[in-house]
């Protein structure tokens with residue numbers, strides 16, 4: 001387990017700090033897997049896993065279907081929170097903030113890197129909508145395979161990225177006797193303020 005976290009050792013912004021912890025995540029399987037919480041317009045929460053595909057000064061990026069439950073919740077209530085937990089390292093990172101769509105170019109660029117099967121699946125799946133049975137989506141996939149045979153699979157307009165632009169990012173480190181360390185970045189002017197919270 002890591003030693004005591006010291007604010008003085010932390011980066012000036014949470015993105016650099018996230019990158020440093022991510023680089024040290026080494027043996028963690030799928031360190032980019034995060035639980036993403038959204039809420040409906042009237043405040044009913046929901047949570048599910050997503051894969052973080054980018055992080056930097058602009059925010060934390062994930063990709064999904066804009067007409068999924070999360071997509072619709074974010075359209076009417078564009079705020080979200082996410083958390084990653086790396087149990088072997090005793091580390092948790094929490095992010096909260098506003099959400100915006102990535103640009104069409106950014107979504108196109110990422111879509112183009114996906115395996116062809118994933119591209120076809122993104123077209124075949126009306127994510128979060130009811131299916132009569134498994135056969136329905138398998139048939140849709142096969143039909144799309146035929147339709148796009150020999151050519152590129154275009155990104156569906158309903159699929160793309162979201163960027164969570166944080167107002168707060170908390171780094172948590174397990175410590176003895178449950179006296180865990182918590183250091184949270186909050187926006188202050190054009191920079192960030194780092195504060196220690198009780199465990």
Ligand SMILES: Cc1cc2nc3c(=O)[nH]c(=O)nc-3n(C[C@H](O)[C@H](O)[C@H](O)COP(=O)(O)O)c2cc1C
Nearest residue numbers: 033048049050051062063064065068069070071128
């Ligand atoms: C480890 C893991 C990673 C996932 N990554 C994504 C993702 O990046 N994008 C996505 O749309 N769904 C992802 N899913 C599926 C979602 O958890 C969820 O089932 C789906 O997006 C529908 O959620 P919704 O109905 O709340 O919109 C992932 C699931 C797991 C278990």
